[in-house]
Amino acid sequence: MNRFALALSAGIARVTECALGPYQTAVVRIGFAATWLLFLLRELPHRHELYGPGGPWSFDLAQQLIGTNGAFTALIWTDGRLWFEVVYALAVLFAVLLLLGWRTRTMSVLFMVGVLSLQNRSIFMGDGGDNVLHLMSMYLVFTRCGRVWSLDARRADREQAARARGERVTDRVGPALWAVLGFVLVAATLAGRLDGDLTVPLILWTVWIAQAVWWVVGHRARTAEPRVLLDVIANIVHNGALFVIMAEACLIYATAGWYKIQGSRWQDGTAVYYPLHLDYFSPWPALADALSASGTMVMLVTYGTVLVQVAFPFTLFNRRVKNVLLAAMIFEHAVIAVVLGLPFFSLAMIAADAVFLPTTFLRRLGAWAARVRVRRADRAALPRPRSPENPEQAHVGSPS
Amino acid sequence: MDAYDTAGDARHGPGPEPAPRKGVAALSLRYQIAAALALAVVAVAVCVHIGMVFLHVAPSNTVSKKHGPAIEDWIYPEFEQNWKLFAPNPLQQNIAVQVRAEIREPDGGIRTTGWYDLSAHDGRDIDGNLLPSHTQQNELRRAWDFLVATHDNDNRPVGLRGDLAESYLRRIVVLRLDREDAAGPGGLVERVQIRSRTTNVRPPEWSQEQVSDKPMYRELPWWEVPEDEAEGDPA
Structure with a gap:
């Protein structure tokens, strides 16, 4: 207790x-x-x-x-x-x-x-x-x-710096x-x-x-307390909404997966073949034919899809397994974007998946994006040889 | 869900001054009670919402049958969702929507056109297209689904939605006929007839399955086209 x-x-x-x-x-x-x-x-x-x-x-x-x-x-x-x-x-x-x-x-x-x-x-x-x-x-x-x-975030940083210098913001x-x-x-x-x-x-x-x-x-407010309370409430609401977003993503996959299990085509391992051959979802018929040329491959992809969708919510309790499945799902959506001609659907699903990406990965991504930007800015700034990653600027994406 | 870690250093004071961050611990009892109340309200709201969405997407069951109206009130119209993506079975038929028209010629004569395969046209637009438009991929396809869902077996509309579905589909085909210039110079589309042509997707080469490759037709009655609509252009 x-x-x-x-x-x-x-x-x-x-x-x-x-x-x-x-x-x-x-x-x-x-x-x-x-x-x-x-x-x-x-x-x-x-x-x-x-x-x-x-x-x-x-x-x-x-x-x-x-x-x-x-x-x-x-x-x-x-x-x-x-x-x-x-x-x-x-x-x-x-x-x-x-x-x-x-x-x-x-x-x-x-x-x-x-x-x-x-x-x-x-x-x-x-x-x-x-x-x-x-x-x-x-x-x-x-x-x-x-x-x-x-x-x-950038504005907040600047305001904080200005205040530290004693300026009024x-x-x-x-x-x-x-x-x-x-x-x-x-x-x-x-x-x-x-x-x-x-x-x-x-x-x-x-x-x-x-x-x-x-x-x-x-x-x-004359004391700090009301401000802290509002901050606490904003955090609570944020965390609640974040939980809802994650739950919604899980419900999407769970629903898509569990309903598939009941379908005869998902059971006999041919389901993936069919959308590939619908006129409305086959922008690249030759590619669709190539992808479904092997019955064994189609069966593996069919079973794999159901397995990943059904399993995903449960893997959240294990970070490593979750990340592997996440990568698989993002990859599958990227394929769907092109093969089934559903780019915006896929993009939306990948955006939803992104809520489960690990922080370390996202921070690395942010640092990398910041470096690319610095490099571009340096190249634009003429003869000066570009300075190797300025630690100050490498942080623009991730305020400390 | 603790499947990911948090970066504790990413906090920012949105307030004008960097507030001391200690969460509830920094608050006096009065404020702590207010925070606890907020936490309780949010926790309940989150649980209720997730519960409602769950019951909405789950198969009909004891609880959802008992509380059907409450669930619908919560979900509709803004939280509606359907995630039976290609489930339980993917569609295994190509359903093409076709239309023909009766044209009144400038000389007063009546001419009936041949069948225009509008879905085939959509299909051609989608072929080799990295970014198919909703007008090519969803418009006609979903309008037909809507019509089928709101009409009985004798093609009679059921309720308001049935009437809406008819007007919608009629307006789509009139628009498409106009683009094909079906009426010709001086002609006017007076009536249209729509039919669907359903063909099975041929089974994979590596399967022994046999399905009929004979198309099945569902033909709707002729519909009058209101005069103001016949000349209409959405653009």
């Missing part, structure tokens, strides 16, 4: 004192923002057909369906062509800013608004990749996903952004635009009020 109490208090200390997995949440943030950004850019020529007021899933049809389920989309507010273009452009912008980690919390909310606005406008255009993105865009709002590898952008978005939120609420399902309005209002409280406490 005593041991149990000790473990419990250690666990509580852990989830309250820091936001766990800073690199993992950052890479998930970057992964999903990049997936959505690339998708929007790729579909730029088709945007009207997919989500526009005059597309096949017309404004009128969307309105009727949303009338029954109350899903959130800003595109249902008006059928104006200009409004559609604005929303699409903003969705691109928010994806870029979330990727860079500029005002990360606010951008994560706006990113979610962009994702839901477009996806919920035409739900029959999406596939599994859109579904993952939809869920993760909501979960990301609750994480502190900009603590590393972000403009926010005032942030005007944050309150201005808050005020503008607050105006939009109040206007939308008063105009009855948020009268559908409660989930999204609740998230919007909660974050907006929380940011105000955060600012007031940070600037006005």
